Amino acid sequence: MGQIFAADVPLGSFQELPLSCLRSSSGLGRLHGGADCGQLRSALAVHRLEVPLMLAVGDLCTHCAWPLPGEHPLVAFAEAASSLTPLRARADAAGDEAEFLAGTVTQPAGRSDSDAELEGQRRRWRRLQAQLLESHTVTAAYPWLASWVEPMRTGLAGAVDCTRRSLASLLDEAALLEAACAAALPAPALEGGPALVGPGPGGPWLVQEAWACWQQECAAGWDGLEAGRSAAAAAVYQAFGSRRRGRAEALDALDRLVDDWNTQARALAAQHAAACRYPVTVDLLPLVRAHGEEGEEDWLTYWEAGAIVVYQVATDWSAGSVDLLVPGPVSDQLLRSGRLTGDAEDRDRRGS
Numbered sequence: 001m002g003q004i005f006a007a008d009v010p011l012g013s014f015q016e017l018p019l020s021c022l023r024s025s026s027g028l029g030r031l032h033g034g035a036d037c038g039q040l041r042s043a044l045a046v047h048r049l050e051v052p053l054m055l056a057v058g059d060l061c062t063h064c065a066w067p068l069p070g071e072h073p074l075v076a077f078a079e080a081a082s083s084l085t086p087l088r089a090r091a092d093a094a095g096d097e098a099e100f101l102a103g104t105v106t107q108p109a110g111r112s113d114s115d116a117e118l119e120g121q122r123r124r125w126r127r128l129q130a131q132l133l134e135s136h137t138v139t140a141a142y143p144w145l146a147s148w149v150e151p152m153r154t155g156l157a158g159a160v161d162c163t164r165r166s167l168a169s170l171l172d173e174a175a176l177l178e179a180a181c182a183a184a185l186p187a188p189a190l191e192g193g194p195a196l197v198g199p200g201p202g203g204p205w206l207v208q209e210a211w212a213c214w215q216q217e218c219a220a221g222w223d224g225l226e227a228g229r230s231a232a233a234a235a236v237y238q239a240f241g242s243r244r245r246g247r248a249e250a251l252d253a254l255d256r257l258v259d260d261w262n263t264q265a266r267a268l269a270a271q272h273a274a275a276c277r278y279p280v281t282v283d284l285l286p287l288v289r290a291h292g293e294e295g296e297e298d299w300l301t302y303w304e305a306g307a308i309v310v311y312q313v314a315t316d317w318s319a320g321s322v323d324l325l326v327p328g329p330v331s332d333q334l335l336r337s338g339r340l341t342g343d344a345e346d347r348d349r350r351g352s
Contacts, residue, residue: 001033002060004082005053012144014077015054019066022046031056033064080138084145087135087152118222121167122305126298128160130287136318157317168309174269175224176306180329181268182218182225183336185261187211210235210254214261219333222306225262232258272327280331282308284320304337 005011021031022040025047032040039061040046051059053074068075135153139146188204188211210232217231218224236254240247287296300308307330314323326334 001066001078002030002062002064004078004085005057005060006085007058008148009057009081009085010144010148011054011057012142014074015052017053017074018050019053019056019074020048020050021056021060021066022048030061031059032061033066037061037064039063077142080142081145084135084138084149084152087131087149087156118167118170121163121170122302125160125163125167125309126287126300126305127296128156128163129284130296132156132160132317133284133286133320136320140318153317157315161315164309164312171222171306171310172224173310174273176222176303176310177273177327177330178225178265178269179218179221179303180307180327180333181272182215182228182261182265183333184268184329185215185264187215188257206236206239206250207257209239210257211261214258218265219301219303221302225265228261229255229258268329272329275327277325277327278331279313280324280326280334281321282324282334284308284322286320301337304334307334 019031021033022035022037023029023031023046024040029039031051035046132153135149135156139149188207213235214228214232216228218228221227232254233251236247236250240250285299287298298305307326308322308324311324311326311330312322313325316322324330324334
C-alpha cells in the first residue's frame with residue numbers, strides 16, 4: 001500500500017478508515033504492515049497502533065504488505081487505485097509510440113509491409129482502448145478518483161486516437177464495404193441453381209457449403225472479397241478428401257461462381273459508396289484475459305475492428321461506446337453481429 005497510495009491519491013470515503021500498523025517504539029520511521037519487515041529488525045521495541053488512512057499515507061513502508069481479509073473494502077480500493085497509478089506513464093509511452101507510428105506510415109490505404117504490422121497496430125489500439133475503458137469503470141465505482149485520473153486519461157485518449165488513425169491509414173475502406181455487401185447477399189438457390197458437377201462429389205449442396213464459407217470469411221476479415229475465395233476452395237477440398245478425380249473441374253467451376261459472387265458484392269458496394277451514411281453507436285467490447293493462458297482474447301472480429309477504426313467520428317469513453325457514420329450495409333452487418341446499439345428507429349425508417 002505504500003507504493004499504491006501516494007500522497008496525491010484522493011482517498012474519498014476511506015480517509016478516516018483506521019489502519020492497523022507497526023512502528024518502532026521510538027516513534028520514528030515509517031509505518032509497517034508486519035513485524036518481519038527488515039526495517040524493523042534493528043528496532044529495540046515495536047508497538048502496534050491504528051492510524052486513519054489519510055494520516056498514514058506518505059508514511060507507509062513501501063516494502064510491507066498489510067494482512068487484510070479479502071472482503072475488506074480497502075482491498076478493492078487499493079486494487080482500483082493500483083490499476084490507475086501507472087496510467088500516466090502508459091499514456092506518455094503510448095502517445096510517443098503512436099505518434100512515431102503515424103509519422104512513419106507512408107503506404108497507400110489498404111496496403112502495409114506485412115500482416116504482422118497490421119495485427120500489431122490493431123493489438124496496440126485495442127490494449128490502449130481497454131486501459132481507458134478500465135479507468136472509467138474504476139472511477140464509476142470510486143467517483144472521487146475522477147479528477148485525479150482525468151489528466152492521465154486525456155493523454156491516453158489522445159494516444160488511442162492517434163493509434164486508431166495510424167491503423168485506419170493501412171486499411172481499405174472499399175474492401176470493408178464490399179465485405180459488408182457480401183454478407184448481405186442472398187444465398188444461391190439450391191433448387192435449379194448452380195452446381196459443382198463432375199465425376200467426384202458435387203451438386204447444389206456443395207455450392208451452398210462453399211457459399212457459406214466464402215460469405216463468412218469475407219465478413220470476418222478486413223481483406224475484402226478475395227479472402228473468401230480460399231475459404232470456398234477449402235470446402236471443395238474437404239468434400240473431395242483424398243479423391244482427385246473431378247476436383248480440378250469443381251475448383252474451376254467454383255472460381256467462376258466466386259467471380260460472380262464478387263461481382264454482385266462490388267455492384268452493391270458501388271451503389272452505397274456515394275449514398276447517404278447513417279449515424280450509429282457501437283459498444284466497445286473489453287479485452288478478456290484468455291483462460292489459463294497469457295495474453296488476451298478479443299471478441300471483435302477483424303472486420304468489426306476495421307469498421308470502428310475507419311468510420312469512427314466520436315467517442316464516449318464513460319459509456320464505453322463510439323459513434324460511427326457508416327454506409328447502410330455496414331450498419332446492417334454490425335446489427336447482425338450484435339455490435340450495434342444505435343437508433344433502431346432510424347434503421348427502421350431506411351428499411352433495414
